[in-house]
Amino acid sequence: MKVTIAYIEEPPFGWTKADRAATGADIDLAEVILRAIGVTRIEYRLTTFSELLPGVEAGRWDMNVPLFVTPERANLVAFSVPVWAIGDGFLVRAGNPKALDSYASLAQRDDARLGIIAGQVQHDSARASGVSEDQIVVFEHQADAIAAVRSGEIDAYASTALGNRIVAQRMGRSMLEAVEHEPGTNGTQRALPFGAFSFNRGNSDLLNAVNAQLRAYLGSPDHRARMSKFGLTRNEIDPVLAG
Incomplete structure (x- = not known):
């Protein structure tokens, strides 16, 4: 069984190493989950963010690395259970002039x-x-x-x-x-937004298999250890386990 997953250059979630191999927190999680459900061949497709949803919707690949879940996006694709929760911030010049x-x-x-x-x-x-x-x-x-x-x-x-x-x-x-970002300064958003893998809405077999494995794996010692290598801590993981 082969699965093609699209990713973008956005450390620590995903990036391309010097040897052209894909790596990152989301890539690592996808590999663990897909291997566990019997996928024998995983291919990675580097793309741009704006192409992630149209690409999986059109069937050019099987799934996307996690991105924030919104009602508008959920009209286009099927999301997995959430895998992390992360707030926004800025990258500025040193000293934040x-x-x-x-x-x-x-x-x-x-x-x-x-x-x-x-x-x-x-x-x-x-x-x-x-x-x-x-x-x-x-x-x-x-x-x-x-x-x-x-x-x-x-x-x-x-x-x-x-x-x-x-x-x-x-x-x-x-x-x-x-x-x-300072808490409570960005409009009405209070809870951290969730990120999840996304799939073509007709690909329920893969979605259901991934979801079942995610529910068993998220929050486990192995999951936490793997994510910590990329800087993801209980702050990003625990909020998605509450449900």
Whole structure:
């Protein structure tokens, strides 16, 4: 049995190593789950974020790495049970020269520019907090958004707080700084949003098998140990176990 899974370049969740092999927290989790349900061949398809949902919906691959679950996305694809819960944050230049710690704080500065990856939920979150379209610069790839922060083209790049921490650590905190959003500052969103694998809505056999294995595996010592290697802790794992 073969399964093709699409991923994007977004450490620590997924990225391509020098030997062209896919790796990352979401890749590792997918491998464990798929092997456990009898998949003998796993292929990885590198794509852009904006192509993840159309690609799996059209059947160009079998499943996507986890992304945030929203009602709009659930109309297009079938989501697995959630696998992590992560809040938003900013990647800014070292010292955070414009003191940006939330979408609302950025919205209050007409001179502030925010970078967002096309199709990601951060776009809606920013708009809901008052950030204007004139302040938003859309990128297809994370690497381009990070380069724009470094060059000063934008003042902040919005992504997951965890992902930004990993990027800042890798690039050196003397260049970039990760800022976790202050609680309660981003509109009405209080609970951390959940991320889940996604599938073609007609592929119920694979979805059901993955879900059954996820329910047995998530929160186990092996799961926690594997995720900790990529920086995911009980803060990201425990919220999805409560249900």
